[in-house]
Amino acid sequence: MSTSVSANPFTDSPAVGLICRNCQATYPLAAQHACWQCFGPLEVDYDLDALGRVTRADIEAGPHNIWRYAALLPAGVDPATRVTLNPGMTPLIKAEVLAAELGMKSLWVKDDSANPTHSFKDRVVSVALTAASQLGFERYACASTGNLANSVAAHAARAGRPSIVFIPHDLETGKVVTTAVYGGELVAIEGSYDDVNRLCSELTETDEFEATAFVNVNVRPYYAEGSKTLGYEVAEQLGWRIPEQVVIPMASGELLTKVDKAFTEMVEIGLIEGGESRVFGAQSAGCNPIATALRAGTDEIIPVKPTGIAKSLNIGDPAAGPYAIEAVRRTGGWMADVTDDEIRDGIRLLARTTGVFAETAGGVVVATLKKLLAEGRLDPAAETVIYNTGEGLKTLDAVAQAGPTHRIRPSLSAAKDAGLLSSF
């Protein structure tokens, strides 16, 4: 990180520029996501002294949402600049029944289905659009596997701004309707997410899209920083302590790298005295290029054509895969992937033991937790946080066979005949 000060378009922001994750070339804060020298991805570079001035008391005095961490984010310190549904500070749930069932000592579920559009994407969209709005963009857009589409369309509606959202044509109904209802443009693409993403990259280069911010393309560095709040919040909610182990779902792999970055940063700037989290990544068997590369002992991700029910994780060519592998190796974690049947069982297990109804990505995480325990990769005695990033109501088909246990006429005798008057 740099401590030099450059022109900063965002009011009171601790960000000083963009920096290439590969060659460390630096750029001013603008709508740019790739390095002109090595084509590597850019991320936000901060003034470490500014970050170091942030105290626990400052944060605790802030609002009950992600903006309590505004002084650690690239944009949004001034509330008037925020384009946001005010996501964050979602519950960290002590999962006692689930821990007992898995033979674990201390297990928590960070439940991000509690966000306004019911996924962690509200965090990244709020940060991206706050930056985009200050950079002069007038229309909001994204390439999405579903949750991001919901969030961008809802943010635009609240802000009274136009939106145009691109999705694969074969998404779950729960994710299509929940985007369309907000009234923006919604473009279904006859192809995979990777096709959608490629088209959006091309569109950002056209004159007609000059004033359009694609949250995960041309303003991606700001977008990605929003995920840090999923690390900050867990540490604060544990009483300013970093959990020993975390299990995180992987699509592009970016969420995992940013939670790891948040933990590292909190120690670095003195918000937390010490500690490191062993970081574990979760994928589905239908789309496991990052886990496969880790197991093969390489950094090279071989793209796959995704299949399976965990559609929100179906990114076959995951941009942050190598960085996710680096974080997992460095911290002594591991990765696993799980089948569709294991995902369904994971959803039901989590619901039955915690009252949290997760989407398929949450099922992936619970099933991966079980697998990593069985393989001896994850320590059942160490404090563990698993991340549920989405809402079961959006992927109802995964458990649609769940129905009433009885169907009877409305009479006491019918209840008796059905065995409901036996002792429970």
Next chain:
Amino acid sequence: MSTSVSANPFTDSPAVGLICRNCQATYPLAAQHACWQCFGPLEVDYDLDALGRVTRADIEAGPHNIWRYAALLPAGVDPATRVTLNPGMTPLIKAEVLAAELGMKSLWVKDDSANPTHSFKDRVVSVALTAASQLGFERYACASTGNLANSVAAHAARAGRPSIVFIPHDLETGKVVTTAVYGGELVAIEGSYDDVNRLCSELTETDEFEATAFVNVNVRPYYAEGSKTLGYEVAEQLGWRIPEQVVIPMASGELLTKVDKAFTEMVEIGLIEGGESRVFGAQSAGCNPIATALRAGTDEIIPVKPTGIAKSLNIGDPAAGPYAIEAVRRTGGWMADVTDDEIRDGIRLLARTTGVFAETAGGVVVATLKKLLAEGRLDPAAETVIYNTGEGLKTLDAVAQAGPTHRIRPSLSAAKDAGLLSSF
């Protein structure tokens, strides 16, 4: 209210007994919901002095959920006694775009879809089950139009307790799956909600259900008090001020009476200096017995056989109807009912202007707001709060025709052919 002190089974509770809403007969705190003398409904009676000792600072220092008001509720002061998903402190959203579209000066949406199972029912279930657990009940149950079923099943799962939930057989899939997934007993009844409710009343009288708490039957007085938090929160979130007008959906009518009670109580015990809210009630045309009685100038509710898409409000024989009418008359409010098409338009209008995707009950409220404005019943210049009590994802069918605005191949030329490269 009484200020006498009786034996109190709940640790540190300000409740002193139960009192009949009709004849004011008093009873000790127990699992009883009807008066033995006049068969009127019972509600919780408090020690007014105890309530009067609660300060704004006490509340503000509490957790970011309903339990910050524990000292104003019948049970749950001791955190160890709570059976809860920690609902509450849901967003109060300034609806500027919607206000502009309706010609209103100051409009807020209280969005209770942000609760753990995405409806206001988590509030009443948390209070009911906390009381029930302390009264010795071992199994949790309810008669439900859907949202309550979700909440009771999820609360039981979190607590590691058995549940048995009764619903009409023709509910929305989103509400059936979201109950079944938690793994308790789920009984579909071949009849209406009113049939379900009658059967549950009969079951509470059987020996086999002696240890079963039906949250909205035998522990109903405690359950109903949970709705007060929807009044407390709005007043606190407005900066300790009571809004001039509120629009509230009506099923049994109880929610409306409890929000009114909360406002009145806050003034009475000195938490707020003064003010009164004009209370407006919203029903669907398919189930409008309370609005019909008000318009007819009577207190007598004539039960109806409910129809229409707003199933969560489909209670044809609403127990608290007369009390809702009393509150509306006393405060100078009014009621209206709206058609299924108006409900669908209301859902879309709210989504498009606020980013909040409401279930059909929320559509009823928005459509009722429009109707009351058109009728000149509601003052567009007065500060108004409308209540969204549930989540659009649970009633997707209501807006299922919403889909992509375009469908194209993944290429720039296809985007051009579809007109997407014209200026927006």
